[in-house]
Amino acid sequence: MKRRSVSGLVFDISNHLFLILVFCVMVLPFLYIISYSVSNPSLLKGGLILFPVGFTFDSYKLAFQDPAIITGIFISVARTIIGPIVMLFFTSMAGYVLTRRELVGAKFFRKYFVFTMYVSSGLVPMYIAMNLLHLTGTFLIYVLPGAISIFNMILIKTYIESVPKSLEEAAIIDGANDFVLFFKVIFPVCMPVLAAVTLFTCVNQWNTFIDAQIYNTMYPNLYPLQYVLYNTLTSVSSLEQLQRQAAESQPLATPQSLKMAITVITILPIACVYPLLQKYFMKGLLIGSIKG
Template sequence: MTRSLVLRKKKVALGNKIFVSLNTIFMIVFVIITLYPVWNTLVLAFNDGTDALRGGLYLWPRKWTFQNFITVVHKNNLLVGACVTVARTVIGTLTALAANALLAYIVSRKRFLFKRQLALFWVITMYVNGGLIPTFLLYKGLGLTNSFLVYVIPGMVGAFNMLVIRTYMSGIPDSLEESAQLDGAGDLVIFTKVISPLCKPVYATIALFCAVGHWNSWFDAMLYNRMNSSLTTLQYELMKLLSSVTNQSTSAESMKNTVAAVTPTSVRAAATILTMLPIVCLYPFLQRYFVTGLTIGGVKG
């Protein structure tokens, strides 16, 4: 019996070692597959555009240059677009977080009578919308076109974000709220002093979602503020830059005759790196909250 138990333990230990080894190999391959496109884009961005036409760029630039980034940075209205994008990201994220958190607090309270009906209503809005043209006409009728508010107001309430926060808040013990009520605290005090400090992980998760959405958005700028250059966004300007560069001649002979040795591929790579850099720098600071907030907010309730 003892010998059988020892053999069984050895088989289990061997199986665990095999699993750990295969899992480690799989994760390494997965990380390489995930990161290599980003690294290759970085290599193309720092490599001479004409030289990149030869191909063979994999792990390191063959001919270093900053001309691709200079071409992107010198684009007209790029600085204005960057300022507008930063402003809409900060303001839009804060207002969206505040609005979603307040609504989530309301529908997460047991004493609220219509919380299930409202939750169902918001779930329906995730799958059904009025369409592009009715939405444009609505925004125009509300005076949101050619306005900075079109970047902020339509995105203040998101059904998915609100439901994630509500699910997280539903897992907070009711005794905390009852204790605050016995001390004479109102709903606003309970929300700001009791509930919100416990919701930092899910708040950070939703803030990251909103920030990435605002930072990467360009379609709304093209639809609603296309004629107002002072309200353009960074992504919209980069999109126009890529479109204009792509429409130019890309032959090797024409590139040799230009002072700035850039190609559509190299400029596109530089624009991609500049676009993703702020979010990449922000993500490490929110990562611990991101994982905790998303997993707990998706399980509890």
Template structure:
């Protein structure tokens, strides 16, 4: 067993790194901890100081939010667009990435340059809106799914990963009579699980946090408002508790303030990402083992 003895310089370097990461953790984690504690506290007991623990635990803000039909419908829209948008992006983008790795495809150099070109240049906001409207997607749920089905950046990530797979796997499968569809679905896709997990995380977070597309295409259709857009509107429109709880049947509004409602809704929008991310972190490691090439 080899024992590595750290020098004084190594110990100083490690100590500096630990101190820097501790500061980064405090800067990133403590503000959100304050929001959680504020949303769980009695607003009348909350001062301007940082909250390490809730003051007199109070769940009225969350009860009022989940009693609001618009918020519940917004959660449904956000979950639906996140799941469908992520699945469609992974399928379409991974298939396109596999295709552009084929050197025998006619015009492959042109297609590669064409996709990269779209990363740096676009038609702009107005031409994009005209295109979306001409396709009949304005005012529909599918405007959240179809335009985001292809991500050139994620395509390049998957393409690079596929190019690192030994060509012998493909050649042996083709010799056994496999076609391109079987080769992609049964061999390439399972090996690409680590990068698929990564791009799925990117796509899922992007879909969950998106609200600008609602502003552009569905601002006049409240039935298609995702949770993030409802949160965006609440910061501008909620000026009184009665305005938010009207018609919800909320029993106790004495321990509610507009600020506590906004903060509780912010926690609800961020919490799912915090729950899903550690799961995907473990999935990365599992995917690395599944994707390994055994001799």
């Protein structure tokens, strides 16, 4: 018993130390970015800072004067709202159809959809297809390609299969057709999984910028906020522009503080929402593990 207690104590201490290390690795860099973005660069002496030095919002004021930031926020918010709604409508109906016993070739369609998760057409054929559909250079490129999500469809299908069949039979006896059965009976019952997949899609839509880099790189008015940040951090011309703006308008802003401010503007919205909705993510993950 004494050995078990000692080993348990060692395990608890090791576990706490590991979690503290993970916390430091994940949180301290973010604290550094926030502190740097609201600090007076002339008072900074280098090294790691966890608290603001010479508190100022000049970097944020200058960042919001950039039209690309305002446009990026609008595009990111629009795709984060519209994309999940479109995905939820089409993907949920596809998941419902695959649960129907009377569907001809149901096994084939299930295997076909799963197959697409492991094998893709490749970047060049995908770009050619999007170009032939006249989606390149438009906002719809952020919405329509993700209208069907196979992973989310499998989660929804699995959840619908767990709904008691007696509920559907009662609705059919009352004269409900497939549309009434889905939208008035199945859809409301599936709110937990629908909330989970919607949150998955919202986070993905907010964070992604690869589609803008591939399809809309020649259309700055369609850049999401993440791609604006990417250009700011990597583009020499963007850095030179930041240097000119910092020198002309805000004496307490530097290119480095501006990059930190833009990074915070990009991360903060989803970082605030994610902890509040964590339970739906966990519920969505458990759906697939309970019943395959």
